[in-house]
């Protein structure tokens with residue numbers, strides 16, 4: 001229990017630190033906003049004093065001219081307050097838009113710097129909900145919580161000073177009532193905060209399900225599984241609905257509490273204020289000014305409650321964004337060029353997923369001018385082995401070596417390895433060409449050569465804009481996507497090429513074309529590793545290894 005409270009406190013401190021960091025980051029903009037906030041806070045203090053002066057001095061003087069001048073002054077004050085409020089709010093909103101844009105960019109870039117294992121622990125649905133809705137929450141906090149909190153605190157302080165200035169005894173009435181209500185509010189918040197975190201988690205699960213449903217639409221239709229889906233989603237939605245109802249009950253309590261404080265304070269002030277007038281301790285002007293201040297006080301108090309609601313309901317989202325910002329980035333060492341890689345060796349490599357041993361004591365040497373095939377049943381650990389080779393997974397033990405001696409670091413591995421995965425993902429908003437280059441600059445001749453050799457030229461000729469066609473505007477088959485991924489892997493002319501079931505979706509003509517490319521690359525002295533289940537692909541391998549029960553053994557029978 002003590003540990004849990006300690007963790008919660010630590011978490012709260014981290015989130016506050018993150019939010020304060022955002023405030024500090026935009027300090028110049030915030031200073032301008034604070035100037036406007038101060039003006040807004042000050043401006044509302046003038047009006048009740050004008051009322052007091054009108055009632056106590058101007059009206060009893062029975063001079064129409066002075067009264068008229070005071071009315072004009074009050075109208076001008078109201079107009080000034082509206083103008084300052086307008087500019088203040090525009091500045092807050094501009095600050096928030098800028099902050100939201102920057103946070104989105106920062107988080108997206110941060111994601112690309114996280115270790116690959118992070119993405120293994122999380123699934124895309126959760127990540128999408130993280131990126132989109134949670135960042136929106138952070139934006140809301142920047143746009144509403146910071147400025148409203150600062151404005152409310154300033155206004156409340158100013159009003160309390162004025163209340164004490166008018167009559168200290170009468171000032172105690174609203175202060176005691178408000179303090180009691182705030183204590184009750186604190187208890188309500190605790191409950192609402194917990195429910196908010198739970199609601200976000202369930203919402204994430206629903207997003208994941210929706211993605212699964214859309215991805216599996218074909219299977220759902222063919223298996224007539226609509227009812228199964230409907231029942232399954234019903235459970236999640238029911239749960240979300242129940243949490244939503246509970247959350248609403250608690251959060252709406254804060255609003256109801258706000259209204260009842262308002263009523264209680266009005267009754268208290270007029271009863272005690274009336275008594276003080278009867279006793280000749282204050283004037284009618286003072287009571288009206290006092291009451292106007294109290295009315296003005298309601299505004300920042302209700303705003304503070306709104307801030308509280310916003311903060312509570314966005315707490316879960318902000319917490320998840322903070323988790324991403326806290327996640328340790330991948331350590332990418334400086335790249336030492338290595339131009340003549342003759343071999344890449346795995347020595348005594350062991351790897352586990354959540355304490356489940358996947359690979360053990362792996363010894364493997366991929367060599368220059370050789371195609372090495374890796375086979376093994378589904379789930380044997382073939383892709384895991386390649387992920388270790390590419391520095392995407394960190395082995396629990398053992399070494400990866402270049403040329404027998406050099407210890408290979410991540411930079412060296414990634415610079416020299418071209419990889420093609422089983423089901424390559426393409427950037428749908430980018431063109432075929434952009435998907436191949438992925439930001440690299442190469443000569444026109446080199447690009448032309450790759451397009452011709454891999455057969456992409458033939459594929460692209462069927463589209464109106466050729467390789468400048470966006471992926472989302474065309475329908476590519478699985479095999480065509482694999483060919484684009486092969487071109488992408490070869491574009492940097494890597495010394496090592498790893499392919500994970502790269503021909504699984506290809507027709508025999510394309511498969512033969514790619515086999516021939518690989519044979520040519522091998523003859524040029526490239527190091528090639530292939531994961532495959534296909535006999536036709538195994539035929540081009542010089543050596544074949546098999547993973548069985550986590551151990552890698554040479555398979556002599558299939559070469």
Ligand SMILES: Nc1ncnc2c1ncn2[C@@H]1O[C@H](COP(=O)(O)OP(=O)(O)OP(=O)(O)O)[C@@H](O)[C@H]1O
Pocket residue numbers: 120121353354358376377378379380381382383384385
């Ligand atoms: N993110 C993960 N978390 C936990 N376990 C995982 C994860 N990814 C893979 N595994 C487990 O690791 C084992 C090896 O998986 P891997 O993908 O390397 O197998 P594979 O030999 O490539 O299989 P296939 O031929 O089906 O592609 C499997 O038992 C799998 O369940």
